[in-house]
Amino acid sequence: MADPMKIRAQMQGDTADIRVLMSHPMETGQRKDPQGKVVPAHHIQSITATVAGKLVLDGQIGAAVSRNPVFGFKVKGVKAGDKVVITWVDNKGDKRTDEATIG
Amino acid sequence: MKQRLSTLMAAAVMTAAFAVQAQQPMKKAPPPAKAAAPAKAKDGITAEFEKFREVLEEDNPAELFEAKGEDIWKHKKGPDGASMAQCDLGLGAGVVKGAYVQMPRYFADVGQVMDAERRIVHCMVKYLGYKEEDIRKQPFSNDSKTPDHVSVITYVAAQSRNMKIAVPQKHPKEIETFRIGREIFDYRAGPYDFSCATCHGSDGMRIRTQDLPNLRKPAEAIRAYQGWPGYRMTGGFMLTQQWRMNDCFRQQRFPEPAYLSDSITALLTYMTATANGQVYKGPGIKR
């Protein structure tokens, strides 16, 4: 089971500033463990974000995104109290969904 | 051993002379040379790092480990149903707020000075049923695992965010530990003749691009304390003060200090108490 994300969502004027921390190893498939064995690729592939039920961000990422990924984005036309739902899915099919309320 | 004794003799004999000119720095004239080219790259690089440091600190994955540690502290139960609510970090059973910046300190129940990491592991063994030998098998995080106690340390440290360091120096053992720590700091040995002070004993020095705070001064000692436990960008895991000390001794070309040993507690007491009065900003992010 993947660890929860940390989501921060704050109105700044008429724009919501949304930032998210994800717990994920983001293995490139190129690293070797201390025993010299290649650690297989294991990384998030897809990230989606909705605000108040509407899809606002649909991302695809590769293993070049740093371990424990951090993303920030901004959304207009939303308001404090709206619910932000973020989901990631990785190349092994593991997934995690967390939510926060815009403050 | 023979050599050491005769050297100590020399040390004793020369002390008389030393008393007269103790403060005269050694000067040995190398072949004549003008001052070499100025190190102008330095400020540029440091400034560039500083600019993005804020960005990195603002969203610090350390928070993920903080959350995990909080969960263990608040919800995990030991085999007898005990929990960390019974753990006294120096401010009373279960009190976490502000505890991190007031350790190392003397704990009467064990009759010794413990640093934060040592105390937290002590509690996790005592109340949650963790095995000390298991923790010693992997005391520090690596690419594949950040151990539970490291997450708990991150949580406890975060509970002292923006608080002033106030390491007690009242109990005789606390004072003694500080003084021994200072000696360890200045002790040169090993194949490279390094002490902690070789790199951390004067102002404005740098290894490669890495700044080296002068740990003898409060305003600088805080810079070494700041950001630990820290999220290590290389590898993406949390590292603690005990790890920092361990890896410094590795680079110092020393043998390895035992995890949670007296020597490390002493060194941490010296360093942390030197930073007393300075504000701790919580878990950080490290290169």
Add this chain to the structure above:
Amino acid sequence: MTAMKTTILCAATLACGAALAEEVRDYRAEAIAMMKRDFKTRGIATADRVHEDGLQAICNRTSDHPPKAIAERLERDQMESIKYPPDGKLMGDWKAGEKLAQSGRGMTWSDKAGVPGGGNCYNCHQIGPQETSFGTIGPSLYQFGKLRGNTPDVQKYAYGKIYNAKAFNLCSAMPRFGHAGALTESQIKDLVALLLDPQSPVNSK
């Protein structure tokens, strides 16, 4: 031994009343005893490394400022221990020297026995103009040879300084690379070339 040292110290100074009380407990001795207990062999970093050698003991006891007469005598001893190459050639290949200067490896518990270490030079010194990631613990060595030339005397100085910096300044922060066995004769030659060879970027304008 401690008592004797204290007595001599106090005989030689007037204001030592407070110091005497302090000396009742020798925290340095306690610290050393503690470290001997706590530090363990790991890999090539053996536990005995925590024992100070003669020179370290002098520097440790004088806060790196030994009295001049003693310092000069011991520097002479260190100087005599420098082994110069029997063939008299002190300059190797500056390109190999640059690679060595870049490497910070050697003699830690994570280094392997028998694998040659690096010079650790950029950790503390500015050297070649192309490398912007350099330390400032030691002086800049950029233009080292341009400023000094590369006469046999200068070569001998550079070789000796890398082999045993303590021969020139007893409590220098710089390791004794040759003395410690951290660098071989040919490695030191390559570093001398990096500093002194007119072709080396160190000496470019």
Add this chain to the structure above:
Amino acid sequence: MDALRRTLLKGAGATGAIAAAIAAGVLKPSQALAAEWNKNAFEARDLAGALKGLGAGGAADSKDIVIKAPDIAENGAVVPVDVASNIPNTQSISVLVDKNPFPLAAHFDFANGALPQVAVRLKMGQTSNIHVIAKADGKSYVAAKEVKVTVGGCGG
């Protein structure tokens, strides 16, 4: 269509459901929401291949793409990059690191009020250009910035 997406995105299995919806032809690429991992682009081993995979081969240089990234990165494992497009109607932004083994690092589609701006942190194996592609009204635009990756610490 929004109603459908809303439904799809509610539960934990939402993204899988999107993929299923695309497979079923319910969601179409013309909706500018590329929910399926672009294998061709992400597994391309050079910049040209990745750009081709993104369908951005002939991108025009643009000064309206703003890349905030350090001139010299403190650590190549975590390089903070903030990119924004001032090109009207920007629908997507892609970030590529030329000299990485797989140059394409991330691709984002924006919708429903999201500004064409995103902050990410990237791994960089060595000093390299970062290329950013923005797509607007079916056209591709590109901008680049160099980030130096240095040796730090004691190197031991």
